[in-house]
Amino acid sequence: MNLERLPNEEKLSLCRKYYLGGFAFLPFLWLVNVVWFFREAFLKPSYTEQLQIKAYVKRSALGLLLWVAVLTTWITIYQHFRAEWGEVGDYLSFTIPLGIP
């Protein structure tokens, strides 16, 4: 899909859909949105829809940062305290490393 060839309304619509989709626990979608539309939103000479696209990209970036923060915190907590949590830790674990923690 080449963004160059799309008319502006389509770009806006696509950006919007990606933005809305990200709310379904899909930070990756927001990441894709930001990276893909970055040039469109910030580095291109302005056109009518650009303002809205910019807004969507910014909000996606915000949401992405939030998710990254939450996930990093959780992963750190998990990795650090997994052994100490005993049963709960094992229950949460998908793979349990061998050996002594």
Place this chain on the structure above:
Amino acid sequence: CLRALNGQPPAAPTPRVVEREEEEEDEELTLKYGAKHVIMLFVPVTLCMVVVVATIKSVSFYTQNDGQRLIYTPFPEDTDTVGQRALNSILNATIMITVIIVMTLVLVMLYKYRCYKVIQGWLFLSSLLLLFFFSYIYLKEVFKTYNLAMDYITLAIIIWNFGVVGMMCIHWKGPLRLQQAYLIMISALMALVFIKYLPEWTAWLILAVISVYDLLAVLCPKGPLRILVETAQERNEPIFPALIYSSTMVWLVNMADTDRPNRNSTEAASPQQEPQEVASPVPSSPSQDDGGFTQSWVSQQEHRLGPLQSTEETRREIQQMPSARPPVEEDDEERGVKLGLGDFIFYSMLVGKASATASGDWNTTLACFVAILIGLCLTLLLLAIFKKALPALPISIFFGLVFYFATDNLVRPFMDKLALHQFYI
């Protein structure tokens, strides 16, 4: 199957001399762009192979013999006598090929009787299974190999994101690079599954037989793929976007239709009668041919690969993942070449198997890799010359097999002997 999207000059009445000149020029352009597209296909094929080989080397799961087999290959290969083993592998290969042929015929029938919804649903399910289930297993094995802890919550988020974005990129709209990356990843996953669940001799036999089948199905007048293409041409519609990797986004020329993106999504979504997006009015235009061939090819591939079954029913469906068909572009710059994902899968399977089971190790792996690339080059050259859909498997697989067995049995002992005697050449 390989398809070049070359814009051929429309069949207009021009003086013969001018026409010929145009043709020559076109030829030249074709060959020039052909070279460019060879390189463009090298990268993804190489990437896929690298991923497969890297996984095989590091994650032992894919080389372990769990004793589990696919339903399609019921005969075990760890038998007492060589003769028994040979017989079993031949039987396995026969069963597999029969299943593939049947699946291909089913697909052609479905297409002929316009059961598009069935086909689409099938493809959708396959890609779903592949993107979620197989990647889940893959991640599990990778984590086990590197002895990392992972909790269900993070895992769920990862798999969910990977899967959904993958589905969107492949079946709907997404950045081209991401789509290509996903196609490479699913090809690699599929190849890994094959490498794990097909016993040795069976695997080599299947590779050989499939190349032959490919050749027949695509080139013979009665071949199912050919029928598929011709039907598509008669109906003047592109075949559903199945597993096809395209080197660039190519756009079809259609003066009246300004709704490009829609078409992209509709193409991905349904093989419907869309307003004809053909670069030229000639029904045998490359774009249509492409569509027809590659897809049928691909679907065939799917079938081929598809019918694997141990626990996962829909492996075949996996193959039938539609990829968004890139519309063909007007100017010459972006003519693309398309390669069916099945080709990716089999190439990677060959190299992966070589790295997993060869005694010559890296020598053999590299030799197979080079062989496949050479085969691909030749195929693309033929494509530039003949300008019609060609089977991409036979030449590469043939070279690959020859190189594998030759290197493993001849070159490696030779090198070992030389090293042993400290004799450097």
